[in-house]
Amino acid sequence: GDSVTQMEGPVTLSEEAFLTINCTYTATGYPSLFWYVQYPGEGLQLLLKATKADDKGSNKGFEATYRKETTSFHLEKGSVQVSDSAVYFCALATYNNNDMRFGAGTRLTVKP
Amino acid sequence: DAGVIQSPRHEVTEMGQEVTLRCKPISGHNSLFWYRQTMMRGLELLIYFNNNVPIDDSGMPEDRFSAKMPNASFSTLKIQPSEPRDSAVYFCASRTGGVGGYTFGSGTRLTVV
Numbered sequence: 036g037d038s039v040t041q042m043e044g045p046v047t048l049s050e051e052a053f054l055t056i057n058c059t060y061t062a063t064g065y066p067s068l069f070w071y072v073q074y075p076g077e078g079l080q081l082l083l084k085a086t087k088a089d090d091k092g093s094n095k096g097f098e099a100t101y102r103k104e105t106t107s108f109h110l111e112k113g114s115v116q117v118s119d120s121a122v123y124f125c126a127l128a129t130y131n132n133n134d135m136r137f138g139a140g141t142r143l144t145v146k147p
Numbered sequence: 148d149a150g151v152i153q154s155p156r157h158e159v160t161e162m163g164q165e166v167t168l169r170c171k172p173i174s175g176h177n178s179l180f181w182y183r184q185t186m187m188r189g190l191e192l193l194i195y196f197n198n199n200v201p202i203d204d205s206g207m208p209e210d211r212f213s214a215k216m217p218n219a220s221f222s223t224l225k226i227q228p229s230e231p232r233d234s235a236v237y238f239c240a241s242r243t244g245g246v247g248g249y250t251f252g253s254g255t256r257l258t259v260v
Contacts, residue, residue, distance in 0.1 A: 069248055078151075078238055078251035079190075124190070134180065134203065135249060139189045 037062045041125045041138035048115055048145050056110040056141050058099075058125035066127040068092075068101055068108040069135070073122045082110075082123070115145045151252035153239050159258045165227040168255045171220055172241030180249065181214055181224050182238040190238075196222065229259045 042057040060066060067086040071079040083092030088103035097112045110123060125138040152171040160166050172179050180195040194204040196216045204214070211230070216222040226233055236256050240249040 071248075071251075076253075078253050079240075079249075080251070081248040084248055134192055134195055137190050 037064075037066065037127060037129060037136050039125045039127050039136055039138040041123075041141055043139070043141070044122075045142040045144060048143070050117055050145055050147050051114045052145075054110070054112040054115045054119075054143070056123055056125075056143070058108045058110065058138060060106050060108065060125075060127050062106075062127060062129055064129040066129045068099070069126040069128070070097070070099055070108070070110050071124040071126060071137075073124065073140070075121075079124060115143070117145045117147055119143060120145045151239055151241050151250050153237075153252035153255050155255060156253065157256045157258075159260065160229055162230055162259055163228045164259075165225065166229045166233075166257060166259075168224040168237050168239075168257070170222045170224070170239030170252060172222070172239070173250055174220065176241035176243050176250070177219070178242050179216060179222050180240045180242075181222070182240065183235045184238060184254070185235045193224070226257075229257075231259045234258050 039060045069084045070082040072082045073079045083094040085092040085101040088101050091100045099108050099110045101108055122140045122142045124140045126135050128135040154169045178197050181193040183191045183193055193206045194214045195202055199216045199219055212226055214224045234257055236254045238251050238254045240251045242249045
């Protein structure tokens with residue numbers, strides 16, 4: 036079935052470091068891809084999305100490009116801040132699925 | 148828009164008691180989802196509704212769990228009787244049709260002692 040696999044954490048970086056969190060997907064249809072962020076004590080919030088191949092989603096300095104040839108949707112940010120410390124979830128949804136499939140989540144800690 | 152509203156935010160109950168979690172989706176959203184999040188198992192889909200009708204409850208762990216959506220603006224998740232292993236954060240999410248992203252509530256942290 037449709038699924039996403041994301042890199043295991045935790046990831047610890049220093050402030051202003053470059054961030055990459057890998058995500059790959061398996062889908063029988065043509066999925067839309069998402070990144071969600073969960074801050075401590077809160078629910079998941081949509082960070083960015085891409086609905087077709089080669090689309091780039093971006094928000095708050097984060098970017099991810101929908102790569103059909105590598106079935107990937109890696110999350111990147113050029114310079115992380117302490118406030119980016121959170122758990123990040125990759126997810127996919129297709130018209131064939133009525134639900135969204137989430138990855139296991141990657142915990143990011145950014146140290147000053 | 149107040150977003151997806153869940154209540155209570157925190158619930159502590161004794162083993163064997165009945166627990167009811169509540170969710171108000173965003174107005175106009177026609178799909179509603181209940182998730183459970185634990186450190187060991189991550190985010191698990193329990194059940195979801197389309198237009199107030201339960202579509203897939205295969206994620207409901209046991210008969211002790213039940214969910215209802217009597218109208219488009221309200222859903223409940225009930226656990227009866229509760230057990231310590233039910234301790235988790237329970238999230239409700241809603242969305243419109245198509246492949247739009249979900250909007251999550253802030254969750255209910257349930258502790259069964």
